[in-house]
Amino acid sequence: MAESSIRQAPTSPVGALPGPVANLLAAIHAALDVPLADRPADDRQRADLLTRRAADTKVLLELCLVHGDLTRTAMRLREWTAQNPVLYPTWQARAEQAAAEEQALLDEGEKGTAICRTPGGDQRCPAAHPNDPTPCGGPVVVTVLDRTNAGADGCEHHAARLLASLEGGRVYGLPDAPEGSAIHVFRAADGIRPFPWVPGPRTRDEQLSRAENRRGGEDR
Numbered sequence: 299m300a301e302s303s304i305r306q307a308p309t310s311p312v313g314a315l316p317g318p319v320a321n322l323l324a325a326i327h328a329a330l331d332v333p334l335a336d337r338p339a340d341d342r343q344r345a346d347l348l349t350r351r352a353a354d355t356k357v358l359l360e361l362c363l364v365h366g367d368l369t370r371t372a373m374r375l376r377e378w379t380a381q382n383p384v385l386y387p388t389w390q391a392r393a394e395q396a397a398a399e400e401q402a403l404l405d406e407g408e409k410g411t412a413i414c415r416t417p418g419g420d421q422r423c424p425a426a427h428p429n430d431p432t433p434c435g436g437p438v439v440v441t442v443l444d445r446t447n448a449g450a451d452g453c454e455h456h457a458a459r460l461l462a463s464l465e466g467g468r469v470y471g472l473p474d475a476p477e478g479s480a481i482h483v484f485r486a487a488d489g490i491r492p493f494p495w496v497p498g499p500r501t502r503d504e505q506l507s508r509a510e511n512r513r514g515g516e517d518r
């Protein structure tokens with residue numbers, strides 16, 4: 299009985315942060331979390347914001363080292379951070395939105411309802427993204443799986459574009475596909491930029507194809 303009460307006693311993991319320290323660290327993290335801008339034109343705005351937030355953090359930490367009030371420092375830092383919000387469109391937000399769209403597409407494909415997803419009749423293969431205006435490049439020959447094994451069957455053209463847009467995606471030939479279909483798609487995806495149907499200039503690593511990133515972006 300003594301043993302079980304020991305097991306049930308509340309324990310703190312070794313190295314756990316005291317609450318006020320964790321609270322202040324979280325506030326500092328939030329202050330310095332200034333995401334990349336989606337458009338290169340906003341890079342300056344992003345840099346200015348980061349400089350401003352870092353300066354605020356430094357001032358408050360200096361004061362904190364004098365008066366030692368962690369909780370007040372965290373509160374003040376959150377206020378100052380809120381007064382300098384991120385006002386530009388972030389690359390992260392666009393990537394997340396695009397990833398969510400991909401996921402919805404893959405989920406639909408899994409349920410087998412993707413063939414006629416678009417009211418008015420999108421008769422393209424299930425791997426074709428609704429925002430991708432391009433037609434199919436042939437019959438449905440491969441299946442593309444994401445990390446969670448959600449999948450969509452597709453023609454080589456749309457499968458390659460989908461594969462290029464997935465982190466850790468894989469491609470397999472369907473049983474009756476011509477030999478080499480999956481390899482064609484794999485090789486094509488290597489040279490395709492993620493979400494190729496999204497317009498706009500592309501300069502960031504995560505906006506470029508895997509082949510471009512291997513070359514270090516020298517042809518950017």
Ligand SMILES: [Zn+2]
Binds near residue numbers: 434
């Ligand atoms: Zn297609």
